[in-house]
Amino acid sequence: MDWWALNYGGNMSLLKDLFFYQGNKWWKIPETTELSENPKNEHPFGGFLEKAKNILLILSSGKGHAGPVYYWIIAAILGIITLIEVWWFTVPELRYMLAPAMLIFSIIKFALVVAFFMHLRFDHKMFSTIFITCMVVGILFFSVFLLLSAFHGLGT
């Protein structure tokens, strides 16, 4: 089924309302009397997100028929991110924000491998549900746990 029809076919969920742009949908700006369309490229980041999304759509279209070239591209991105990580580590001036940067980079790499190499992007939704549920429970759980150990005795 056509992706656009799927997402913009009239049955917008709250989640999609919040996260996909079509006309006046990005930030749920209250409709005005003019009901004017948002001008083109007036999305956040000047249309960059829109373009990036389109590239991703082209890349990831099809049901698991992605070819080797496509895997090489993902691998190249992974390699480049790893290089950036190591480079970031060696630059003393960037050290002060090393931890958040590394976390973000590793999340990106994680997501790329899971979504594309492990085919979660194309596979049955149930697999995503299972894995994401485990990740969410795990992350929530261990965050609470780390908070507890970091703030042991808070308020005493």
Added chain:
Amino acid sequence: MSTNVTIQHGEEINNSTGVSAKKLLMWTFLGSDVMFFGTFIATFMAYRNKSLVGPYPEDTLNIPITSVSTFVLLMSSLGIVLALHYLKEARMGLAKFWLLMVIIMGIGFIGFQIYEFSHFANMGMTPQVNLFGSTFFTLTSLHGAHVSLGILWLIFLLINEYRGNLNSENAIDLEIAGLYWHFVDIVWIVIFALLYLITANDGVPPGGIPWIGGH
């Protein structure tokens, strides 16, 4: 359904969701493994910077070596999707080649890890010496155990490929092994960021660390 339906077990059966039972098992197992590694990583993070005596992470961790081994493991992930892709297309030569490459890269990664462990032991960092040693060695060695198990599994599949038992029809067997391999890879992605890059920066003075030169 007619009477006397034939059912094969542990096989690709017609079932209520239409997905392969083996693949479902593997994904569920990976979800379980998330908690396993999650607990170890949480232990590591909770004990970060709590070692009372040295050697400390910034003295021991060797980022260049680990970067290479990380890269090797990442590329083995690429290898296995390619092996699976060619296996599904029944291009057996390429499929065997990439599977072999994955195994070699996996063994290479284990080699780096053995080198790293012995290097650490020479520097006096052992699991017994401080908290960093305890948490670091248990986590990385259990990850190494996962990789080794994966290598054995892939060797078994490669032998099957050479004997003609693994072909495009039962590519699912390689696919679930691949899922496992990718999972081991993503765990390493997290370990590399948390245990190596972030931890090696702990307690480092603004001037930088010895092997880079610094200011």
Added chain:
Amino acid sequence: MSTISKPKQFQLPRIFPRPKSHKGLWYWLATVDHKKIGTMYGLVAFFWFLVGGIEALLIRLQLGQAESSILSPEVYNQMFTMHGTTMVFLVVMPLSAAFFNWIVPLQIGARDVAFPRLNALSLWVFIFGSILMNISWFVGGAPNGGWFGYPPNSSLGFNPGHGITYWVMGLNILGVASIAAGLNFIVTIINMRAPGMHMMRMPVFTWMTLITSVLIVLALPILAVAGIQLTADRIYGTNFFNSEAGGDPIFWQHIFWLFGHPEVYILILPAMGIVSEVLPTFSRKPLFGYTAIVFAGLVIGFLGWFVWSHHMFTVGLGPAANTAFTVTTMLIAIPTGVKIFNWISTLWGGSIKLNTSMLFSIGFIAMFTIGGLSGVTHAASPSDTQQQDTYYVVAHFHYVLFGGSIFAIFSGIYYWWPKFTGWLLDEKLGKISFILMFIGFNLQFGPMHWVGLNGMPRRIYTYAEDMGWEGSNLAATIGGFIIAVSVLVFLANVILSKRNKQNSGGDPWDARTLEWSISSPPPHYNFVEIPKVNNIDDWWYRKYPELLEGNNQNFKKQKIEVEDSSNVDESKIHLPDLSYYPLIIGIGLTIAGLGVMYTYALVAIGLIMVFWGSIGWSTEPVNEDSKEHH
């Protein structure tokens, strides 16, 4: 499925021939039939139930009088540790697993679980793991650190010897068994449902099995990590819980209860499932609020992850953490209350048949409610500071685990016994055993509430004469022996009922779910024809279709009978062949576990056996006569 002939499959040369005959010891060792596996789970777990019960009786004997000396303090510590560990890991979990194995494939209309050999592996790993843990009695003392094994009490400095190491290795091996079983049941329930059985048409017991399995799969790895860390501390001298090197013993408490609290729901959710099957059957009404009960189960399963620190209110986590965990813990009362009220509403207005199974279920509701209410009192962290480590807590968790889980399990045993065996248990003896158990249970654990509030501490082998606790403790001891008599009555019931068999037929209770639509005991392929499901309680509405049209006046006559499996061409039903490799892997894993404590030679032998078993497993065909392979 494709039938293209494949190249000749490589097979590991066999040391033993693959068993063929469906009789004898060899069959039981190599079986992959979920019903046989369930039976073995049940028998082994019941054996451990008796062992754990004897341990409990010895504890009660010791506490029956002030300053008695039947058990020395050392032996007393071993007794309560092994009593707790046995009852949690070797009794309630595997008894639930016995029901999962027996009932779930029948309830969802499947011929077996998704991975029959993996199922056999869980069984054998469980059996050998339980033996491993109990070997410790004979080699220098059983574990004595409590079922939670807090360091530094359980670390090498304070607890030399192999007791605790046996405990940890045993738990890790049992964990492997539980995780394998959990994975298997998740896949089975998601993937093997009969056509038409949506998730929201599944029987509640199957639902609770699914939620329990998810909890097992997510919680047991955490215990495995805790076990690995404690083992490493004890054997390799790492510093996880060694405060001299900066390690934090509180950390063990966190990790243990991170696992331990979901574990509580692993123990109670199957019991809730059993009760949700028994009550509607004997009230002859549909379960009240099916959806609410299912969602309450899901909510319990989720919230159960975020309450663990209520076991640690007195550790000093600080008011912020204590308040947060008080709130989340009290939130659990909401879904639990939803369930309780739904069960009561199921009874309301039904034509109730008070047989043994129903009595145990109603007993479950009452006892579980009492246990739940006392639970709310120590969910509040200020009052928990008073109750921590007293007999009040002991009373609480016995009301939910014995009055809850064990009552429900007995209810399930009486309910499904005719399905297991084809004959009924005697009702008169059954009712006697229920009444004895009910009286004995309340006599044993009721007084613990007030001696606990009066300050009697847990895990202390005796108490002084002038504390005023003697009467209550004596009552508790008498209660304990009444429970023992009730269990003996149950065993006598089984033996006597077996002697003068009263044939049950396929559907003795006029029940609701699919397992009753086939003959008892079920043929090894379960369903002659895989059913097509149109409703919740499909079997009930197939029997009485007029109920669907709103005609509930005269539905006395059944429209269909249970499936007749006497004239079935079994050659057309392919079930997996027997396999002894799960047994070999189970033995190998246990030997390796033993070797970690003593010598690496044993580890090597164990791992070689595991390797041999796995290669044999993955190269043997599922069916010898077909070309298929695993």
